[in-house]
Amino acid sequence: MTNPAAAVGGAERESIEHAVEHAPAVFRTRARHSIKRAVTAEDYKALALDFSGVGKVRAEAANWNIVTLFVAPAGGGLVSDVLEADLLAYFEDKRLRLEWVSAAEGPQWAALIDEFVATIKKLGPSPLRDGTSDRAFAEQPVEVQEVTE
DSSP: OOOSSOOOSOOOOOOHHHHHHHHHHHHHHHHHHHTOOBOSHHHHHHHHHHSTTEEEEEEEEEETTEEEEEEEETTSSOOOHHHHHHHHHHHHTTBOOOOOOOTTOHHHHHHHHHHHHHHHHHHOSOTTSTTOOHHHHHHOOOOOOOOOO
16 A cells, blocks of 8 residues: 555654543543443542533542532532532432441342342443443453553
8 A cells, every 4th residue: 555645634652651641531531421420529520510500610539438529600609509409419310329238127128229220220221332232241352452662
């Protein structure tokens, strides 16, 4: 194959350091738009910035299960009661949910599992699976490549 004209518009190869630094943000953006889950402080910040009426956000993780959002409304001013309530409602189905159940609480455990299964069914197929069947998805080989420079 020959190319009689010079190539244009290309870029140098991405360095390993650049890829390592920027890959989490690329994945977060892709995942945020497909599965919309809030686990880390960065997830909360990114999702809050997507919410209508929010101008700026700072997110701080106090510990493993508490994220505090500092929100500045679009256009300035104070956060209204309506914006605060709407943000809390927006995050309700996006946040990590934990339930503490004792082995002695069989009926409560069964109810939680039933609710969990119903929620998963309601969500439908994973947008990250591209229509792959459960069996085919589970059997897909995982490719690992070692990169050296």
